[in-house]
Amino acid sequence: MRTICIAATLAVSAVALSTAQQSSQARAGEGGIEVLQLRPNFYMLVGAGGNIAVQVGVDGAVVVDAGAAARAPAVVDTIKKLSPGPIRYVINTSADADHAGGNGIVARAGQNLFTAPDPTGAGPSGAAILSTQRVLARMSAPTGQAAPFAEGAWPSETFDRGRKYMYLNSEGIEVFHLPAAHTDGDAIVFFRRSDVVVAGDVFDTERFPVIDVARGGSVEGEIAALNRLVELAIPSIPIVSREEGTWVVPGHGRLSDQLDVVQYRDMVTIVRDRVRDLVKAGMTLEQVKAASPARGYTQRYGASSGSWTTDDFVEAVYRSLAAAAPSREKS
Secondary structure, three states: OHHHHHHHHHHHHHHHHHHHHHHHHEEEOHHHOEEEEEEOOEEEEEOOOOOEEEEEEOOEEEEEOOOOHHHHHHHHHHHHHHOOOOEEEEEOOOOOHHHHOOHHHHHHOOOOOOOOOOOOOOOOOOOEEEEEHHHHHHHHOOOOOOOOOOHHHOOOEEEOOOEEEEEEOOEEEEEEEOOOOOOOOOEEEEEOOOOEEEEEEEEEOOOOOOOOHHHOOOHHHHHHHHHHHHHHOOOOOOOOOOOOOOEEEEEEOOOEOHHHHHHHHHHHHHHHHHHHHHHHOOOOHHHHHHOOOOOOOHHHHOOOOOOOOHHHHHHHHHHHHHHHHHHHHHO
């Protein structure tokens, strides 16, 4: 019991410290964008759709996610105030419009590392857009369907392995592909010297995770992705009173640390286990929903209306478990 109480106290303390630090360092950017300085050369931008991360230095700016298209001009103006150098990379964590909708505008405001500026505007220019191969496939649309994004917003560099890396602004940057979590194209970005992980919609402090089964998401992949975040992040231990440790930038919501991700991971795991037990008992989807497997968490993460409700989350867990059942039986 004492161990549980200590763990709970540490978690509450971490949330309080995180909130206090955000209040002291947040400032207004352009067009209502809020800027939170995490490190001397690292910033979190809030208010453009999904959260945006910006690393700046002698090589220029590296931007993780570009926000929604309508907010992109304000994002560009804010980044220009943070970095005297050009935007070099836009890294996408997914193909969601609130994270990648501003790709074209943000990238065009930058300059590729390997392309000389073209004063006529006719030649290739702009920052590189990096993503997993699946993100490009979804943004450019399958054959016979209308592309959801203009071609100028499509990634110009992609990777299909588990890890892509680069070294800019005196820092190692690792991009990890975490398949079958929120979607099949999710990526998280680890800035090694800054000690910041940008999680995208794999981690969302405002709601239950959006598990898009139709786009390859699954509850098992979501838990695996959260476990990867937990492994990458290091808490402020043994000196827990310090405002230190790895920062985790969620897709939406407040700045977090490892303990926040642990709590979120445990929540998803508990709901997964409850749904799995109900399915094993022979319950239908509607019966599973009626049993409220997300109870205890709905006040913090749930919603009864909007684009992603508690029922949507429970249904996604149910359907992803059902889709995985045949493969488990074969094995």
